[in-house]
Amino acid sequence: MADLDMNNRDPNELNGHIKVNFEDVLGEPEGVRSIDCVWRNSYACFNCGKNCMYKFLTTVCGICIALGWGCEFACSSFQHIWCLTPCMREFSIACGFLQKCFGTIINCCVSPVCEAYGMCFSKIHVYNK
Numbered sequence: 001m002a003d004l005d006m007n008n009r010d011p012n013e014l015n016g017h018i019k020v021n022f023e024d025v026l027g028e029p030e031g032v033r034s035i036d037c038v039w040r041n042s043y044a045c046f047n048c049g050k051n052c053m054y055k056f057l058t059t060v061c062g063i064c065i066a067l068g069w070g071c072e073f074a075c076s077s078f079q080h081i082w083c084l085t086p087c088m089r090e091f092s093i094a095c096g097f098l099q100k101c102f103g104t105i106i107n108c109c110v111s112p113v114c115e116a117y118g119m120c121f122s123k124i125h126v127y128n129k
Contacts, residue, residue: 022043026042
């Protein structure tokens, strides 16, 4: 855990959309103001409640949920590495063979017809008056 940054816990901004600071949730516009002590105490209660509940939930559930997600991503990685990627490679190889077969059929059957029509229509001359 030597490379674990304990200060910046979201370096890739995975949860940058979650705004849960007091200022992001509550705000009083000009013209409507509560009493200053209510606003200060609301700020303190909001932060206390948010921090206590978050710490409680992460203490009770965080390790188990992290273990579950670790297993989920291990299974997903296993599936991609050992099943899906080789399957896609096999499909790509098969498609290459089918592409050659289709190309041969087109060259044998369609190309002569197109060349014949091309030769016929190449003799047409259009004159503008």
